[in-house]
Amino acid sequence: MKVGFIGVGFMGRHMARNILKGGHDLTVFDINKDAAEELLSLGATWAASPRAAAEASEVVFTSLPRPQDVEEVTTGEGGLMSGMSSGTAYFDLSTTDPSTIKRIAEAGNARGVQVLDAPVSGGTGGAEAATLCVMVGGDKDTYDKFKPVLDLIGDKAMYCGGLGSGAVSKIVNNLIGLSVGVLLSEAFTMGIKAGVDAQTLFEAVSGSSGNTTSMRSFPNGIFQRNFDPGFQVDLAAKDVGLATQLGRDLRVPMEMSNIAQQRYIDAQNKGWGRLAAGAVARVQEERSGVEIKPNE
Template identity: 80%
Template sequence: MKVGFVGVGFMGRHMARNVLNGGHEMKVYDLNRDAADEALSLGATWANSPREAAEGSEVIFTSLPTPQVVEEVASGEGGVFSGASRGSALFDLSTTDPTTIQRIATRAEASGIELLDAPVSGGTGGAEAATLCVMVGGDRDTYDRYKPVLDLIGDKVMYCGGLGSGAVCKIVNNLVGLSVGVLLSEAFSMGVKWGVDAQTLYEAVSGSSGNTNSMHGFPNGIFRRNFEPGFALDLAAKDVGLATQLGRELRVPMEMSNIAQQRYIDGQNRGFGRMAAGAVAIVQEERAGVEIAPKQ
């Protein structure tokens, strides 16, 4: 199958590689050409724009940082829609709000292109191992047609419903996980300040009802002061913001979510935006006057 792939950064490069290893032809584009080196070494062809990546492709994937960038890449000057053929499909693997997805879909329909939202979850590790959860919203027949390609990206590919359904599932997922991250920093700072070792707290909670996947990043993350980005705090702030924005649109009270969003904004204001999302815990450490780390 002829595939176009736009955005081969932290997540996209792994997904593109796995699709290439599945035997498909591919054209790739990224603002940073160096990011495409691996894909090009595996046989992909460089495209000079999203339009070129889409030309002649049966299916196009976008993996991009913000809804604004997704919209520009899809429908802006030199974008995917200006090069894609009628009858082709665009799967947006980014975390994009449903309102933006619907707006882009209207333009896609006018060009005879099928748009599906297909955000992924599982981090860079899941992207590398092809174990991502891929949450797809849009036309069911189009989903079924391209599912074999999606299966090369993740082992938990699921159809979520009509257009925008995948985006909402991803936004809910990230809101839960990222909000838990804020709560964990508060809980651990309390326990450490009392005098319990952070590693002991981790082991106690891991074996109890408070166990959560979010916490399992602590040993290699905050305990080691390792905040190398896999999923950056800037993206965390964006994703929690998408959730609170959707809540406002739906008139859903979301007090706790707004507090979590403010904590990530605080992290951005302290210059942590390009660090891993777990760096939000540093904000709590500063406020509590403790360091969440095992005793030496």
């Protein structure tokens, strides 16, 4: 199958590599060509623009940081839609909002292109190992047709419903995970300041009802003061913001979510936007006067 892939950064390069390893003809584009060098060395073809990638493909995937990036790449000048033909399909793997994907779908419908939202969860490790959860919204027949390609990206591809359902599912997931990260920083600074070692707290909670996926990153992350970029604070602030905006649109109270969003904004304002999302804990550390790390 001829597959196009736009955006081969932290997540995209792994997903694109797995598609290529699956035996498909892959055409790639990124604003930074250097990011595609490994894929090109493995046999991928470089496209000069999103439109050129679309013209060479039966199905196109995008993995981009922000909703506005997705919209620009798809419907902007020289974008994907200008190069896609009737009967082809487009899947957005990014974390975006349902209103954005629905606007893109309007442009796709005019050209006979099926547009589906397909955000992924599982981090860069899941992207590399092809163990991502892929949450798909849109036409079911199109989902079924291209599921073999989705299965190369993740082992948990699932159909969530109509257009926008995947985006909503991912927003819910990220809101929970990122908000828990803020709560963990409060809980641990309280426990440490009360005299319990961070490692002891980690072991106690790991074996109890408070155990969470977010906390499992502590030993190699915050305990080691390791905030190397992966999923960045900037992206976390964006994702929680998508949730609070959707809540406002639907007139759903989002008090705790608004607090979590503000903590990520606080981290951005301290210049930590390009650090790993776990760096949000440093805001709480500064306020409480303790660090979340085991005793020497």
